[in-house]
Amino acid sequence: VCFQVTRGEPTTSSRAKIKFVTDTVFLNEYQNSPILEQCSVVIVDEAQERTIDTDIVLGLMKECLRKRKDLKLIVMFATLDTRLFYDYFASNFTCEILEVDGTTYPIEDIYLNVDDENYVQAAVTKAIEIHQNEEVGDILVFLTDQDEIDLALDALNKKLKNDSSFISLPLHEELSEEETAQLFEKLPDKRKIIFSTDIAESSITIDGIKYVIDSGMIKEKLWDGQRKIQVLNIGQITKNSVQRRRGTAGIISSGKVRKIIFKC
Incomplete structure (x- = not known):
């Protein structure tokens, strides 16, 4: 497991299978490899934040998925309009929705x-x-x-x-x-x-x-x-x-x- 943030040096090795990055780092990597050949699964977490960079990532992933049929995308969020994101991707790809209930108090x-x-x-x-x-x-x-x-x-x-x-x-x-x-x-x-x-x-x-x-x-x-x-x-x-x-x-x-x- 490794990670890289915008201001820090990457902590990586040739044995790393999972890499955590910020959306800015991901966009830089996408510029170098528009089909993300180094990835088999991309997970976009905290999608509910809806920053400009996060929305760009989702838009680019839609383009990438058209080119890479083997690539998988997982979009995770806590409070968001599920149907909005489902419809955005389901018009072109097979999608599923998985809901995980959490315990909340009054x-x-x-x-x-x-x-x-x-x-x-x-x-x-x-x-x-x-x-x-x-x-x-x-x-x-x-x-x-x-x-x-x-x-x-x-x-x-x-x-x-x-x-x-x-x-x-x-x-x-x-x-x-x-x-x-x-x-x-x-x-x-x-x-x-x-x-x-x-x-x-x-x-x-x-x-x-x-x-x-x-x-x-x-x-x-x-x-x-x-x-x-x-x-x-x-x-x-x-x-x-x-x-x-x-x-x-x-x-x-x-x-x-x-x-x-x-x-x-």
Whole structure:
């Protein structure tokens, strides 16, 4: 087994039979080998994220499958319109749908009405309220990027500077291995308060989350048709993202989700 990510050196050997890569690395490999002769099966995981690169991968795979009758494609997702993807591929190929049911626990939805420019502060305030008033359980807060996470951590730590019963942690793509490992440490005497980007929707699962605060916002790459470039835009999340974030509160026990709703 080997892997390769965009910024790292490949960890591979001639004996490797399974290779984990990012969608960007896969697209680079596809440019060098449009029929993917080195592969017998391609698995696209977390397809529900519907990034530009993931959609391009699926489109290229459809072209590749026309040329390689022996190649197999498996598309995996947690919350997505199954029929949409089935129809996209079934018009040209034989497809099957396999559904795997998972255990979920009851989740209570609570809506918070705030001004849109104040959603970071509103999330911090609600995290403190939960920590001081709710029963044991870790808190996961969804924000848009590392800058917002740093601001939220600073505000939280200042307001709870005399409280030793919690640990505040960031979760985003720039963390080191050591920083990421902290998220999974068992801390029976402390509550974890985690501020995360959308990476916690599906890419990482953290045991112990009982409370989720969803800002309803995301920073994502969009295509600017006028300027012909990709741009970073902060906007509201999709219905699929709402459900994925909600689901992080009901993995190991019942949970509560605070959803921030903007005032009109």
